Amino acid sequence: MNFQQLRYVRETVRRNLNITEAANALFTSQPGVSKQIKELEEELGVEIFERRGRRFVGLTEPGKAVVRIVERVLEEAENLKRVGRDFADRESGNLTIATTHTQARYALPRVVADFRKRYPNVHLALQQGNPQTVAQMVMRGEADIGIATESLDAYPELLALPGYQWTHVVITPLDHPLAKVARLTLEEIAKYPIITYSPEFTGRSHINEAFTARGLEIDVVLTAIDSDVIKTYVELGLGVGIIAGVAYDAARDTDLKALDARHLFRGNTTRVAIKRGTFLRGYTYDFIEGFAPQLTRKAVERALAGDAESYEL
Amino acid sequence: MNFQQLRYVRETVRRNLNITEAANALFTSQPGVSKQIKELEEELGVEIFERRGRRFVGLTEPGKAVVRIVERVLEEAENLKRVGRDFADRESGNLTIATTHTQARYALPRVVADFRKRYPNVHLALQQGNPQTVAQMVMRGEADIGIATESLDAYPELLALPGYQWTHVVITPLDHPLAKVARLTLEEIAKYPIITYSPEFTGRSHINEAFTARGLEIDVVLTAIDSDVIKTYVELGLGVGIIAGVAYDAARDTDLKALDARHLFRGNTTRVAIKRGTFLRGYTYDFIEGFAPQLTRKAVERALAGDAESYEL
DNA sequence: TATCCTTACGGAATTCGTAAGCATG
DNA sequence: CATGCTTACGAATTCCGTAAGGATA
Numbered sequence: 001m002n003f004q005q006l007r008y009v010r011e012t013v014r015r016n017l018n019i020t021e022a023a024n025a026l027f028t029s030q031p032g033v034s035k036q037i038k039e040l041e042e043e044l045g046v047e048i049f050e051r052r053g054r055r056f057v058g059l060t061e062p063g064k065a066v067v068r069i070v071e072r073v074l075e076e077a078e079n080l081k082r083v084g085r086d087f088a089d090r091e092s093g094n095l096t097i098a099t100t101h102t103q104a105r106y107a108l109p110r111v112v113a114d115f116r117k118r119y120p121n122v123h124l125a126l127q128q129g130n131p132q133t134v135a136q137m138v139m140r141g142e143a144d145i146g147i148a149t150e151s152l153d154a155y156p157e158l159l160a161l162p163g164y165q166w167t168h169v170v171i172t173p174l175d176h177p178l179a180k181v182a183r184l185t186l187e188e189i190a191k192y193p194i195i196t197y198s199p200e201f202t203g204r205s206h207i208n209e210a211f212t213a214r215g216l217e218i219d220v221v222l223t224a225i226d227s228d229v230i231k232t233y234v235e236l237g238l239g240v241g242i243i244a245g246v247a248y249d250a251a252r253d254t255d256l257k258a259l260d261a262r263h264l265f266r267g268n269t270t271r272v273a274i275k276r277g278t279f280l281r282g283y284t285y286d287f288i289e290g291f292a293p294q295l296t297r298k299a300v301e302r303a304l305a306g307d308a309e310s311y312e313l
Numbered sequence: 314m315n316f317q318q319l320r321y322v323r324e325t326v327r328r329n330l331n332i333t334e335a336a337n338a339l340f341t342s343q344p345g346v347s348k349q350i351k352e353l354e355e356e357l358g359v360e361i362f363e364r365r366g367r368r369f370v371g372l373t374e375p376g377k378a379v380v381r382i383v384e385r386v387l388e389e390a391e392n393l394k395r396v397g398r399d400f401a402d403r404e405s406g407n408l409t410i411a412t413t414h415t416q417a418r419y420a421l422p423r424v425v426a427d428f429r430k431r432y433p434n435v436h437l438a439l440q441q442g443n444p445q446t447v448a449q450m451v452m453r454g455e456a457d458i459g460i461a462t463e464s465l466d467a468y469p470e471l472l473a474l475p476g477y478q479w480t481h482v483v484i485t486p487l488d489h490p491l492a493k494v495a496r497l498t499l500e501e502i503a504k505y506p507i508i509t510y511s512p513e514f515t516g517r518s519h520i521n522e523a524f525t526a527r528g529l530e531i532d533v534v535l536t537a538i539d540s541d542v543i544k545t546y547v548e549l550g551l552g553v554g555i556i557a558g559v560a561y562d563a564a565r566d567t568d569l570k571a572l573d574a575r576h577l578f579r580g581n582t583t584r585v586a587i588k589r590g591t592f593l594r595g596y597t598y599d600f601i602e603g604f605a606p607q608l609t610r611k612a613v614e615r616a617l618a619g620d621a622e623s624y625e626l
Numbered sequence: 627t628a629t630c631c632t633t634a635c636g637g638a639a640t641t642c643g644t645a646a647g648c649a650t651g
Numbered sequence: 652c653a654t655g656c657t658t659a660c661g662a663a664t665t666c667c668g669t670a671a672g673g674a675t676a
Contacts, residue, residue, distance in 0.1 A: 001390065001394075003314060004641085019656065020655060028642075029642065029644080030655080031645095031656085031657070032643070034657060035658090044393065044394065044396065045397040045400075046397050046400045052650080053649050053656085054648075054649050054657070055654090055655065062396055062397070062399075062400035065592065069389055069392050069393050069592065073386055073389040073390055073393070076382055076385045076389065077386055080357060080379060080386070081357065083357065083382065084358040087358075087359045087375035088359055156618070277385075279378065315666095317666085332631065341667075341668085342667065342668050342669080343630080344632075344633080344634095345667050347632060348666090349666090349667095351632085364631085366674050366675055367673075367674050368630065368676090369630090
């Protein structure tokens, strides 16, 4: 058994059981992959792939178990290399952050700027997506950390640490009747067409909850994944907007008024997700702490160790 | 990077950083080990071992991280082989159970007998030890499962599932004054010398708790790890015994009287421990279920998946 | 001086790519 | 007949053991 064999198996599974594609992806010859897989099967004493004639059509029962473990072995092997890179050169490498629009646009710029100053030789990549995509990118190892408000804590493979709390604000054009109400209520808001986030995004669930809990029907005329789009349409008078508080900037959004809605909607927690069992590079801890000061290296490590072993030699 | 290198590193650590011993243990040449370790260090770009001249004197900082991950990789690799063996031949193999005297003597015989009938070709091994040893044997992979009443749930690396509940009984010679008391109390018991388990064993902690909670001093004249020893000395009139209910057998212990003490001491839970992340062979699940019927394969797998991934292909 | 790691070197084993073969849709 | 896995074989690489060298306690 060797790592090459395991890599071949993993890649073949990822490429829909097509050995030829796997071989191409790994820049090697197809017969080599075929042979190595066969040898692994012989060594383990089980067939991993179900064959119809000479074609792979699925995984056998033991194959499923094997593949699951193979993934883990290769992950740990990847961790080993990361340890090496981390200690060999703490100042350079890659850091990929999967996040949503709102975070990338409003919460992260300051953090990223500080990080760049501290680690000019780390190549930063921001990957945008909806919260589910963010979670998947982290789980697949395509991103080192994920930052989003929804759904990150729904996966046992991920550790989702609370980063910061925020509430929604209601935004209106300057002369809107809602802007003159003494104390904002859900009933008042429900009278107007509403523009807000797409269902899977940025605390949208808490918005719906609040209205339905009061038995109020709302008329959502437009949804976007993007606070800027929402603001644009509110400025045009299409309705009142409900967006994340962080996304309103009094200095720049001079055509809009923001109404405090803290008492109307449940607070939201934006979380940082990392994949359990992954070795994090030193600068990754620093990035996380830059984003949420209470998430120090110690704190993150303690959370990670929650279910892992923590022995010293 | 290959498995051989990782094995060499692990063995060297286990043999107190002595490459020569590691080479002997793995039936290979010492220069081979030396070279492979060096090559791994080069590939990872860090020194794993701290050297004074040509001698290994410790692990470097990165070395500690590396060793921890190496252990995990090799464990998973071992799991892969187990999968193979399990599917290739579900009826034979090894099963090592680490447990305490009381369990081995009173709770397990029936389970073991049934198991032997069902799996005549599985080689069973019972390893006896105190609860801490039991836990360690499971953690080190020297035993597949551990069964004990104390301390198994103190290790995050282990999953400790509740097997069965039991309470203590007080045993006395037939003509002992305590045997005539209408309703047994702690105060009554405390009047006599007591013979019971060693501190680290079989629910002993609950015994002490009960007396000290009442402010009672007890005179423990003799402790043993072994219910049979305790019974012997009680028969000799050295004192009253406090043992696990399961350890009293009315049919055989005709010289002793057992007094219900359910209302005096906290109940105890005997647990089955398995190491997280280990692949369990089919018959291991069957053994566990034989021991505690509620711990079906499904139930155990669900508990194991509690923090691991559980995806299907 | 005994222990223990490193270096050097040659033979053995493994890996890998090319070319050809064969089964499926 | 195009796609895709297997078999065969030779070249290149890697692995591993023996022998010798050097450093520490």
